[in-house]
Amino acid sequence: MRVTKAALIAAIVVCGLASFVGGARGQAAGPHPDLQQFFLTTGADDDVAEAALEEIAAAWRDGYAGMVFDMLRFMRPPPPPAPVRAPRAFDPNDPFSRPDIPQIEREQPSTRVYRRLIRLLEEQTGERFGNDVGRWQQWIWQQPYDPHPDYARFKGLWYGQIDPRFREFFPPNVTSLIRLDEVDWGGVPPNGIPLLEYPEHLAAADAEYLDDDNIVFGIAVNGDARAYPKRILAWHEMALDRVGGLELTIVYCTLCGTVIPYESLVDGQHIRFGTSGLLYRSNKLMFDQGTKSLWNTFEGVPVIGSLVGSGLQLTRRSMVTTTWAEWRARHPETTVLSLETGQQRDYSEGAAYRDYFSTDRLMFQVQARDDRLDNKDEVVVMLLDDPAGGARHPVALSVDFLEDHPVFQAEVAGHPFVVVTSPEGANRVYRTSGQRFERRLDNVRVADADGRVWRVTEDELVAVDDAGARLARLPANRAFWFGWYAQFPQTELFH
Secondary structure (H helix, E strand, O other), X not given: OOOOHHHHHHHHHHOOXXXXXXXXXXXXXXXXXXXXXXXXXXXXXXXXXHHHHHHHHHOOOHHHHHHXXXXXXXXXXXXXXXXXOOOXXXXXXXXXXXXXXXXXXXXXXXXXXXXXXXXXXXXXXXXXXXXXXXXXXXXXXXXXXXXXXXXXXXXXXHHOOOOHHHHHHOXXXXXXXXXXXXXXXXXXXXXXXXXXXXXXXXXXXXXXOOOOOOEEEEEXXXXXXXXXXXXXXXXXXXXXXXXXXXXXXXXXXXXXXXXXXXXXXXXXXXXXXEEEEEEEOOEEEEEEOOOOOEEEOOOOEEEEOOOOOOOOOOOEOOOEEEEHHHHHHHOOOOEEEOXXXXXXXXXXXXXXXXXXHOOXXXXXXXXXXXXXXXXXXXXXXXXXXXXXXXXXXEEEEEHHHHHHOOEEEEEEOOEEEEEEEOOOOOEEEEEOOOOOEEEEEEOOEEEEOOOOEEEEOOOEEEEOOOOOOEEXXXXXXXXXXXXXXXXXXXXXXXX
């Protein structure tokens, strides 16, 4: 379910601002303008709007530009200049063809608001980006973060016109670990992309709809294997499921190309998640049903809401991206999602997000990009714990690089590891302990420098000559390079 920009414009400009103004009055303290003034700038009454602009300008801080941009992006920009045309010939039977009568088109109400907001930004910042909203957004992100103290509440009221549930994510005095001017609307209301809740699944032999080369995301827990076809999961972007007796929340951010399975039990409590409809650096923010806190899906931690600072962190599991043929060959007992999801979608291979996946263009801007790889080049990514207890170390390995190096070994921040890549391109990462791996023998075996043979499993590398010699698998998943770099610009890249 997508909400059109036109619908939001109608709610704001055509239907009036009574709910905005009434809900926003009297929130600011000290030198900051009242939230009411920001909303009044979008009204139909020019005098009222101009008075509000003057009050905002009198107390201006560049940190307000994020709020102005939030409003601006939902307004209709002016059309490009019309080409110069020769004057119409005078027709005595058509008085409107007289050259001294200008041909006037009525401007959209939201376009008038757009012009006001652009003028406010230009006059207060001294920048001259005009109608180039992308440049305004990048400029905002380059400034020190000094927001209006009620920015979060503003965001809830503003997006609340799309769906009232957005207000639950931004209660008064909410705590945020991330810049609110980087929290963007993804085009859908909360749970507007329907998640899969304990979906139907089939035995491999019964999954006749799948072709051998179809892409699946595979996971194995306690001897139980399950495949999630990309052609299904991409339409839902989240699945709540139980595999091997373990409760899982499987999050798929189609924009940043990553699928991460998390354990749903945290500190003994079963947390149920949903899709918020909001993004942070082009990565979806999920929310827990209990507190409506927003969680970063790359890290599995709450970043906005009452759970910030709680110490809660989701446990990440490994999932492999491969073909149906390879996954089924390695796990003949696997189950796989059924097409009977209860939703009407085109579940054919490649149908979901076809246009987005087929180009290197982004749907939403990010604050930083890196040209060592193309935006949507796939990388295998990990967050490695700091031995001293500091911030985790982000690591990315190019999938193309790993295909050329099917057994690749490295060490980052005191964590030695080896990445084993199958002939079909499936990547699995394992912690090492003094071994030096040299070559892949076949689909399920690798050899180290001493000639010792190890079996490649979903949980561990297991020495063939000694089942007690085991090397644990490290949680890793794939992502688009731009999405990972936007979250972790300090990442160590192998390419």
